[in-house]
Amino acid sequence: MAELDFKKLGLKCGLEIHQQLDTxxxxxxxxRPQLSKHKPVMTVTRKIRAVAGELGEVDIAAVHEALKDVEFHYQAYPEETCLVELDEEPPHDLNAEALEVGLKIAILLNCEIPDELHVMRKTVVDGSNTTGFQRTVVAGMNGYVETLSGKVGISSVALEEESCQIISKGRHTVTYGLDRLGIPLIEIGTHPDITTPEQAREVAEKLGMILRSTGKARRGIGTIRQDLNVSIKGGARVEIKGFQELKLIPRTIENEMARQSGLISKGQKVAGEVRKAEGDGSTSFLRPLPGSARLYPETDIPPIPLDPAYVKSLGESLPEAWEEKIGRYQKDYGLNKDIATQLVKTNMAETFDGLLKTRADPGLIAATLTSGLTQIRREGAPVERLGKRHFQDAFAMLADGRIAREALLPLLKELAENPGGKPDSIIRKMGIESLSVDGLRILVKKIIEENRALLERPNPEKALMGLVMKEARGRVNGETVMKVLKEEIEKHGKN
Ligand SMILES: [Zn+2]
Structure with a gap:
């Protein structure tokens, strides 16, 4: 593809992020806000019809969907669904825990916080909500996020209900799971201020880190979703949904710019539409773009006044912004910027903070949690199975002198393979339990005895060191070996 001139093409891009909360x-x-591990206890069948909204306008996306004449089956679960999900009972009060997270994120993104919250209904036409709408409440607006090439405006930070999860889809039926419906979501929307594909990736990454800094962002596949709005001069707004990886964002935008500019150069009209992000950076048509008259008030929930003192107290207990944290790691623990950034980006900062209490060297902890994990992942270890407890155990053993530094990664690798294993028996089974100084001395004496000829050479400790390490590698550190070797060689000289 020819090099695209972003300035000339006039890229306008905005981002929308949805993140599930772990409340x-x-x-x-x-x-419970989770996907059920149980079988559904019942299935309810419904149909929806598109009707004119209060402004007399029929949503074109609603029409598009209604034409399909689909029957919806909703599966209910024992712990994850009640009458609210079935739309047989009005919604209860807004979740205060989720609201707190939403307000903190709005404050972190420099938003104006309203005096009063209004729960609204947003039309949903694919049956993924039993009500036919999604409840949404704006927690902040008119904020911004800093990027390397200037501020990008944040139009709003909202709390929303997650929709149902599709279980199966036939020609005229869709089966949905009600367990996912109503899980709290944070929705962050930016203004179309993004002017380069790379800036879009930067904003997505930054918003992701701000979300994770609250400690309430749910982790795992499907828990965060990024949508992009892309248009160029003379083109039209195209919404691209379903990014699996942030690094695909720039390439996908470039491809969309090329697609729109190709249509324009052929004298064709670019249609406003929703497209799906594919794994190779291309996109495919999903549906026409929904109309804009989609929001109306939720009459079951009265406005919620926000106490300014409460909002102020949230502003004083904000999670540390990632830039601050990276700076602090560099200053307080002498980490280089790359490693400090990697700790924060990979969501390892909290684990790092916890491990500092083991009094292990911060540099070693940081290296273990970054390049160390990368190394054992490359060797095939399922490192995503490692939890805080595994790291705590491994570093506690190091602190107690039960294992040497060299044994840390082999132990973590084994714990990843066998997350329920007892570290005590693992180090014994693997033969990586540290040698005591006494044990080391016995080994050193034995090796000196077997290699007396080496003592005649200049600097015999160098040759002997290699022989000792061959037997003790991973169970003792080199400094201790050298110290004991020198002591024993000296004793021999005196004999
Ligand atoms: Zn419920």
Whole structure:
């Protein structure tokens, strides 16, 4: 593809991020916000019809969907669904825990916080909400996020209900799981201020880190979704949904710019539409772009006044912004910027902070959590299975002198393979339990005895060191070996 001139093409790009929250309850009921591990207890069948909104306008996307004449089956689960998900009971109060996270994110993104919250209904036409709408409440607006090439405006930070998850789809039926419906989501929308594909990736990455800094961002596949709005001069707004990887964002935008500019140069009209991000940076048509008259008030929930003192107290207990944290790691622990950044980006900062209490060298902890994990992942270890407890155990053993530094990664690798294993028996089974100084001395004496000829050479400790390490590698550190070797060689000289 020819090099695209972003300035000339006039790229306008905005980003929308949806992140599931790891709260105790769903957004408008006390059900557990998780996908069920159980079989559904019942299935309810419904149909939806598109009707004119209060402004007399029929949403074109609604029409598009209604034409399909689809029947929807909703599966209910024992712990994750109640009458609220089935739309047989009004919503309960707004989840205060989720609201707190939403407000903190809005404050972190420099937003104006409203005096009063208004829960709204947003039309949903694919049956993924039993009500036919999604409840949404704006927690902040008119903020911004800093990027390397200037500020990008944040139009709003909102709390939303997650939709149902598709279980199966036939020609005229769709089966949905109600367990996912109502899980709290944070929605962050930017203004179309992004002017280069790389800046879009930077904004997505930064918003992701701000979300994770709250400690309430749910992890795992499908828990965060990025959508992009892309247009060029003379083109039209195209929404691209379903990015699996942030690094695909720039290439996907470039491809969309090329697609729109190709249509324009052929004298064709670019249609506003929703397209799906494919794994190779291309996109495919999903549906026409929904119309804009989609929001109306949720009459079941009265406006929620926000106490300014409460909002102020949230502003004083914000999570550390990632730039601050990276700076602090460099200053307080002498980490280089790359490693400090990697710790924060890979969500390892909290684990790092916890491990500092083991009094291990911060540089060693940081290297283990970054390049160390990369290394054992390359060797095929499922490192995503390692939890804080595994790292705590491994570093506690190092602190107690039970293992040497060299044994840290082999131990973590084994714990990743066998997350339920007992570290005590693992180090014994692997033969990486540290040698005591006494044990080392016995080994050193034995090796000196077997290699007396080496003592005649200049600097015999160098040759002997290699022989000792061959037997003790990973169970003792080199400095201790050298110290004991020198002591024993000296004793021999005196004999
Ligand atoms: Zn419920």
């Amino acid at each position: 105790q309850h769903k957004l408008f009921c006390s059900c």
